[in-house]
Amino acid sequence: METTQRTDQRAEQRSAAEQRRRELLEAADRVVLRDGPGASMNAIAAEAGITKPILYRHFGDKGGLYAALAKRHTDALLASLRAALDAPAQRRRRVESTLETYLAAIEARPQVYRFLMHPAEGSPADSGFDVGRHSAPLLRRMGEELAEVIEERVDLGPGGQQLARAWGHGIVGMMHAAGDWWLGERPCSRTELVRALADLLWGRLADAGDRAGGPGF
Amino acid sequence: METTQRTDQRAEQRSAAEQRRRELLEAADRVVLRDGPGASMNAIAAEAGITKPILYRHFGDKGGLYAALAKRHTDALLASLRAALDAPAQRRRRVESTLETYLAAIEARPQVYRFLMHPAEGSPADSGFDVGRHSAPLLRRMGEELAEVIEERVDLGPGGQQLARAWGHGIVGMMHAAGDWWLGERPCSRTELVRALADLLWGRLADAGDRAGGPGF
DNA sequence: AGACTCTCGTTACCGCAAGTAACACATGCA
DNA sequence: TGCATGTGTTACTTGCGGTAACGAGAGTCT
Numbered sequence: 035m036e037t038t039q040r041t042d043q044r045a046e047q048r049s050a051a052e053q054r055r056r057e058l059l060e061a062a063d064r065v066v067l068r069d070g071p072g073a074s075m076n077a078i079a080a081e082a083g084i085t086k087p088i089l090y091r092h093f094g095d096k097g098g099l100y101a102a103l104a105k106r107h108t109d110a111l112l113a114s115l116r117a118a119l120d121a122p123a124q125r126r127r128r129v130e131s132t133l134e135t136y137l138a139a140i141e142a143r144p145q146v147y148r149f150l151m152h153p154a155e156g157s158p159a160d161s162g163f164d165v166g167r168h169s170a171p172l173l174r175r176m177g178e179e180l181a182e183v184i185e186e187r188v189d190l191g192p193g194g195q196q197l198a199r200a201w202g203h204g205i206v207g208m209m210h211a212a213g214d215w216w217l218g219e220r221p222c223s224r225t226e227l228v229r230a231l232a233d234l235l236w237g238r239l240a241d242a243g244d245r246a247g248g249p250g251f
Numbered sequence: 252m253e254t255t256q257r258t259d260q261r262a263e264q265r266s267a268a269e270q271r272r273r274e275l276l277e278a279a280d281r282v283v284l285r286d287g288p289g290a291s292m293n294a295i296a297a298e299a300g301i302t303k304p305i306l307y308r309h310f311g312d313k314g315g316l317y318a319a320l321a322k323r324h325t326d327a328l329l330a331s332l333r334a335a336l337d338a339p340a341q342r343r344r345r346v347e348s349t350l351e352t353y354l355a356a357i358e359a360r361p362q363v364y365r366f367l368m369h370p371a372e373g374s375p376a377d378s379g380f381d382v383g384r385h386s387a388p389l390l391r392r393m394g395e396e397l398a399e400v401i402e403e404r405v406d407l408g409p410g411g412q413q414l415a416r417a418w419g420h421g422i423v424g425m426m427h428a429a430g431d432w433w434l435g436e437r438p439c440s441r442t443e444l445v446r447a448l449a450d451l452l453w454g455r456l457a458d459a460g461d462r463a464g465g466p467g468f
Numbered sequence: 469a470g471a472c473t474c475t476c477g478t479t480a481c482c483g484c485a486a487g488t489a490a491c492a493c494a495t496g497c498a
Numbered sequence: 499t500g501c502a503t504g505t506g507t508t509a510c511t512t513g514c515g516g517t518a519a520c521g522a523g524a525g526t527c528t
Binding site: 104108111112115116119125126129130133134136137138140141144147150151171172173174175176177179180183186187188189190196197199200201203204205206207208209210211212213214215216217221222224225226227228229230231232233234235236237238239240241242243244245 | 321325328329332333336342343346347350351353354355357358361364367368388389390391392393394396397400403404405406407413414416417418420421422423424425426427428429430431432433434438439441442443444445446447448449450451452453454455456457458459460461462
């Protein structure tokens with residue numbers, strides 16, 4: 035039975051290869067979390083106890099490795115978010131719980147978060163060039179300015195200043211992400227998007243009714 | 252009048268240097284807009300008709316150059332946003348006009364936008380490693396998933412699908428930016444931030460009264 | 469005039485990281 | 499014994515960021 039033997043062997047090898055891959059990913063994880071995303075392939079290979087070419091055979095190039103790494107964390111995060119989003123509760127409660135889940139996740143493992151979202155700023159000194167040092171400042175500046183405007187013009191009662199700041203950054207982020215998506219896909223006209231976002235800010239989400247079948251989002 | 256002569260000369264030199272700096276920045280601008288943010292210092296120097304060390308004398312390092320480059324565009328964008336935000340009109344109208352301004356800007360010059368916000372993805376082939384290819388996918392995936400949930404559970408009437416997608420990406424962006432800011436400054440507890448964002452989504456911005464003095468934001 | 473110095477510019481180099489080619493050892497199969 | 503295949507290595511190339519060292523021109527001081 036050569037074929038069976040051969041298939042068995044193939045299967046063994048494949049599973050061994052996947053096992054190996056997992057090990058490599060865990061080593062890479064350790065290094066990236068320690069040295070920041072600027073970690074070199076040499077360092078990762080050393081941590082795994084092997085040398086560079088093996089990494090390249092498994093992941094193609096550095097982008098492949100990082101993508102695999104990111105996918106793991108991303109999938110985990112998305113799963114927990116989905117759970118919060120699907121829990122049986124009122125809509126507002128679910129929104130709060132989802133926000134809570136996300137914030138708790140980034141709070142619990144800020145290094146992972148920084149890797150996923152700010153893949154530049156290495157921890158020590160530097161490491162070449164901090165690509166990505168610009169977007170954050172721009173968003174921050176916009177958020178701060180908007181917060182000032184809100185705090186100065188809208189009456190939010192006690193604790194209004196912090197509310198204004200959270201809103202400033204939140205609204206800017208909303209604009210940024212929606213704009214980014216819209217620019218890539220062009221699913222509608224600019225005016226339509228503006229209306230959609232303004233409607234969102236104007237509480238249309240709270241006012242909308244539940245869809246037939248099951249509790250509303 | 253040595254001193255006067257000397258000051259004149261100094262002034263001349265300084266202004267000449269600034270002039271030069273502007274020229275270099277414009278050359279860098281051209282290259283970056285053509286080759287993407289992965290543009291090499293050699294390429295930029297060549298475009299400006301000089302060689303690398305001069306760039307380094309002017310901007311210190313690559314980060315300095317990019318920061319200077321980013322500052323120009325950032326300042327311009329912020330100025331127009333401020334104008335829209337300060338225009339005399341009702342609050343909702345101003346919000347719409349600000350959103351419109353932002354979206355129009357990124358629509359008009361997507362390359363500049365990509366440089367400011369997605370400082371990795373070079374246009375041709377690649378250029379080393381695309382740091383930052385992960386954050387976008389994660390945000391996109393979250394946005395799409397949220398959009399699905401919204402569309403499937405909330406009754407938004409006609410055109411609800413696109414509305415849901417815009418909201419999905421917008422809400423995710425809000426969460427992301429607010430979380431990022433909060434993680435950096437820790438200005439309040441997690442629960443407070445959750446409440447603030449949920450309140451925002453629940454239309455508290457629309458309901459809030461204007462502050463004393465002038466038309467509300 | 470000639471030495472000083474200051475800025476602008478160059479060439480040639482270093483260090484380092486990504487990615488690759490070529491070779492070496494084991495192990496199962498004919 | 500020969501050979502194919504997966505696993506690992508060393509040693510290399512290429513390209514980039516960054517720097518040191520040197521050269522040329524123009525104004526300045528004695």
